[in-house]
Amino acid sequence: MKRLCGRIAVVTASTDGIGFAIAQRLAQEGAKVIISSRKEKNVNKAVDKLCKEGLDVKGLVCHVSNATDREKLFDQAHKLGGLDILVSNAAVNPEVGDVLDCSESSWDKIFDVNVKSSFLLAKEAVPLLKQSKSGRLIFISSIAGFQPFNLLGAYSVSKTALLGLTKAAALQLAPDGITVNCVAPGIIQTKFSDALTSSESARTEALSRIPLNRLGDTNDVSGVVAFLASNDGAYVTGENIVVAGGMASRL
Incomplete structure (x- = not known):
């Protein structure tokens, strides 16, 4: 399908894993995609791979x-013509263990990247998304945000925070025609x-724990994200x- 032709997307932490698959799928559906990660070699490798597939991708x-x-x-999105889709995917988990055993430094890092940065990315993207006729803001949380994992205590709590951020931002941005989902x-x-x-x-x-086994x-x-980013997800x-x-998945 080519549901995203003419649209511009930014996907964070998108050189590997879920982020890479999301960037690939959005590009396959016709979007111009800006991918990113912390390491230049990873960015270059991902861009090279996707460009060889004939996809319209840039990396930073x-x-x-x-x-x-x-x-x-x-700024890169603006140069390409604006921003229609932001997928906030970046997350860290520097420490494994139960939530109350988490060190203060790890707690701060987890919330700085997983929650605060998602908030700031959304806040900074809004001016561009408001100019789009199909603004889409999509956060990537985790099942752990609903049902905390013992090994991922603080990480689980940070992902629960994104569920609330989604609800609140959706109400604020609905009058501007921007959908916000997680x-x-x-x-x-x-x-x-x-x-x-x-x-x-x-x-x-x-x-x-998985009924589908x-x-x-x-x-x-990535298929669900593409749905939310497309006109098919316009009323969600x-x-x-x-x-x-x-x-x-019940809180």
Whole structure:
């Protein structure tokens, strides 16, 4: 499908895993996509791969906690003609363990990247999104935001915060015709989920929670994001959509 022809998208943390799959899918559907990550070599590798697929992609180094880097992202979008879609995907988890065992430094880093940066990206994107006839703001949360994982205590809480940010921002931006939604992936096969799937016992435990009895694929997530970014998702806003194979997702 080519539902996104003529649209411009920014996807953060998009050189690997879920972010890369989202950028790839949006570009496959016709969007011009700006990808980013913290390391230049990763940006160059991802851009090269997607360009070889004939996709319209540009890349920038961006640490989402850096105001100058965020400004460069939106400047690039402006040069391309504006901004129609922002997918805020960047997240970190520097410490594994229960929530109340988290160190203060790790807590601060998790909330700085996972929550504060998502808020600032959205805030800074609004002027450009208001100029679009189809403004889309999409946060990437996690099933852990609904059902906290013991190994991902502080991370889980940060992802719960995004659910609330989605609801509040959707109400504020609805009069401007901008939809705001959140996608909460389950256990997706990526490097980020290795702690939950690397050992046989951990994988068995993970699968026991998933009614569909399989781990997710990055394309399971990217297809939902593409739907929300397209005209097919034009009447959906303020929603937190779980993509987790049937895992429990009740706050």
